[in-house]
Amino acid sequence: MSQPTETEFVQSPCVSVCKLTADRAYCIGCLRTLEEIRGWKHMDAGQKRALLADLENRQSAAAE
Structure with a gap:
């Protein structure tokens, strides 16, 4: 199994419910965050995957 490349497509976490707290x-x-939303298009695939992992942690913390 090959390792993902930094140029591969990573799906945005946007769910079209765009409203800030x-x-x-x-x-x-x-x-x-606004910075993360603005920066998404400038992130490489590794940065995007790292952010997606952070978002999973935020979701888990918010559910507690």
Whole structure:
């Protein structure tokens, strides 16, 4: 099995529920910060995968 390359396509976590929390800390749909949303198109595949892992942790923490 080959390792993923840094140029491979990584699906955006956007779920088209684009609304920020009252304190503008993050999007209630995808849990990304404004900086993360803006920076997505400039991230390489490794950075995107790392962010997706962080988002999973945020989702788990929010569910507690």
